[in-house]
Amino acid sequence: MDLIWEGIKRALHLLLTLDREVLGITILSLRVSLLATFISLVAGIGAALLLALNRFPGRRLAIALVNTGMGFPPVVVGLVVTIVLWRNGPLGFLELLYTPTAIVVAQAIIATPIIAGVSLAALQQLPADLRLQILALGASRAQMLWLIVREARLPLLAAVMAGFGGVISEVGAAIMVGGNIKGYTRVLTTATVMETSKGNFDIAIALSVILLLLAFAVNALLTHVQQRNRQR
Amino acid sequence: MRRIYAVLATVVLALATCAVLGTHAPAAAAENTLILATTTSTQDSGLLDVLIPIFEKKTGCFVKTIAVGSGQAMAMGQRGEADVLLVHSPAAEETFVADGFGLARRLVMHNDFIIVGPGADPARIRGTPSAAEAFVKIAASRALFLSRGDNSGTHAQEQRLWKAAGIEAEGQSWYQQTGLGMGQTLNVAAEKKGYTLADRGTYLALRSSLGLEILGEGDPALANIYHVIEVNAERFPKANAAAAKAFADFMVSEEVQTIIGTFGVETFGSPLFFPDAGKPE
Numbered sequence: 383m384d385l386i387w388e389g390i391k392r393a394l395h396l397l398l399t400l401d402r403e404v405l406g407i408t409i410l411s412l413r414v415s416l417l418a419t420f421i422s423l424v425a426g427i428g429a430a431l432l433l434a435l436n437r438f439p440g441r442r443l444a445i446a447l448v449n450t451g452m453g454f455p456p457v458v459v460g461l462v463v464t465i466v467l468w469r470n471g472p473l474g475f476l477e478l479l480y481t482p483t484a485i486v487v488a489q490a491i492i493a494t495p496i497i498a499g500v501s502l503a504a505l506q507q508l509p510a511d512l513r514l515q516i517l518a519l520g521a522s523r524a525q526m527l528w529l530i531v532r533e534a535r536l537p538l539l540a541a542v543m544a545g546f547g548g549v550i551s552e553v554g555a556a557i558m559v560g561g562n563i564k565g566y567t568r569v570l571t572t573a574t575v576m577e578t579s580k581g582n583f584d585i586a587i588a589l590s591v592i593l594l595l596l597a598f599a600v601n602a603l604l605t606h607v608q609q610r611n612r613q614r
Numbered sequence: 615m616r617r618i619y620a621v622l623a624t625v626v627l628a629l630a631t632c633a634v635l636g637t638h639a640p641a642a643a644a645e646n647t648l649i650l651a652t653t654t655s656t657q658d659s660g661l662l663d664v665l666i667p668i669f670e671k672k673t674g675c676f677v678k679t680i681a682v683g684s685g686q687a688m689a690m691g692q693r694g695e696a697d698v699l700l701v702h703s704p705a706a707e708e709t710f711v712a713d714g715f716g717l718a719r720r721l722v723m724h725n726d727f728i729i730v731g732p733g734a735d736p737a738r739i740r741g742t743p744s745a746a747e748a749f750v751k752i753a754a755s756r757a758l759f760l761s762r763g764d765n766s767g768t769h770a771q772e773q774r775l776w777k778a779a780g781i782e783a784e785g786q787s788w789y790q791q792t793g794l795g796m797g798q799t800l801n802v803a804a805e806k807k808g809y810t811l812a813d814r815g816t817y818l819a820l821r822s823s824l825g826l827e828i829l830g831e832g833d834p835a836l837a838n839i840y841h842v843i844e845v846n847a848e849r850f851p852k853a854n855a856a857a858a859k860a861f862a863d864f865m866v867s868e869e870v871q872t873i874i875g876t877f878g879v880e881t882f883g884s885p886l887f888f889p890d891a892g893k894p895e
Binding site for chain 2: 468469470474479480561562563564566576578579580581583
């Protein structure tokens with residue numbers, strides 16, 4: 383137990399003294415995860431709208447696949463992305479493996495089905511004739527989509543939080559496609575794993591505390607937006 | 615309602631800014647990069663944290679250190695996914711070079727493996743000079759033994775010792791494979807009060823938190839030898855041969871050899887690695 387207390391003190395110390403390495407790792411974690419969440423947000427809500435508003439053959443299968451994707455093991459995603467991005471692999475010419483961009487790609491693949499799945503459930507919850515009503519009032523198709531998304535904004539923000547939570551805490555894929563390279567692709571989770579295996583448990587706990595604070599800060603912001611909506 | 619949009623817009627804008635910043639990779643990363651596949655022990659001991667910045671400063675080359683087991687490092691080399699290897703699995707390395715995947719293979723340094731276990735020493739191996747004999751005793755008393763089980767250099771060494779002892783350990787109830795790195799395997803051994811084979815460097819770095827004791831050491835069969843191998847660029851045109859050679863030259867240079875010989879003295883009272891460049895194998 384002392385170790386956890388030591389870790390918390392250490393985390394505060396690292397944060398207050400603005401330790402350059404830890405700061406760099408924290409900013410990279412935030413940047414990579416926010417970018418991945420943003421990409422997944424666009425792709426996920428897009429897919430959810432497509433599936434919620436259209437009827438086409440194979441739709442049920444597509445929904446089942448999205449729901450399966452919500453539980454995709456990140457290591458599997460990491461492994462496949464690694465093999466595809468190998469410099470002698472199919473997308474090797476992009477030279478993306480062991481870069482922060484590779485982590486974003488893997489994390490976006492992990493988060494997209496999460497956001498799509500939750501969003502889809504949210505959109506299907508809306509009254510079925512809402513769309514007809516909106517269109518009947520003379521809205522364009524783009525306006526109709528916007529109004530529908532707005533109508534479901536509460537659960538949609540929950541979907542974003544679930545997606546962000548999935549990627550900021552993810553370690554398996556991040557270490558495989560990023561390589562945990564110091565000062566370049568080392569994020570909070572991969573650094574925590576490394577410090578644990580080095581036996582630096584206090585630093586590992588300090589990094590965990592920073593990770594929790596970060597996740598809390600982002601979710602608090604999103605919750606704020608979500609609950610403000612609610613009051614109206 | 616307007617204020618909600620303002621908040622939403624701020625969030626989206628912040629995300630978009632991150633998106634733009636996120637694409638900004640270090641300039642060095644684009645042009646001259648070297649992929650170094652190495653073992654966890656060189657990273658976990660902190661040695662590479664000292665050496666890599668010196669190399670990067672000297673050559674302007676950006677080093678991507680991928681710390682995995684020796685087995686995985688060589689598998690990466692075989693696919694041309696690494697430029698240079700720093701590994702410690704001599705038998706597998708010789709095959710690697712003989713099969714044409716690696717060019718120059720040069721001796722860099724050594725330390726040694728040790729057999730660690732609980733102080734109570736249920737298998738009574740303390741003081742046994744031969745490592746193979748100690749393994750025979752562990753097997754005979756069916757004392758718990760934790761294996762890395764991950765094809766790492768340490769795992770290969772352990773398998774050699776079981777072979778020398780004439781024991782088929784795999785599948786026995788007292789023989790458990792963690793599939794984890796050295797540090798984590800040591801932690802498992804400490805928790806379960808089992809024996810394991812470890813490199814001295816990682817053990818020394820973790821000793822204070824473990825409560826495991828060194829019960830077997832000093833047998834020449836426990837030597838842990840590190841080589842640097844340049845991946846054959848003729849086979850893999852994408853390999854950065856020039857940087858790989860520069861790194862291998864750097865590792866055996868007098869400057870680095872001196873650093874290796876003194877690394878860890880301050881923290882642990884004794885060096886973690888002993889420089890060997892230029893010595894006969």
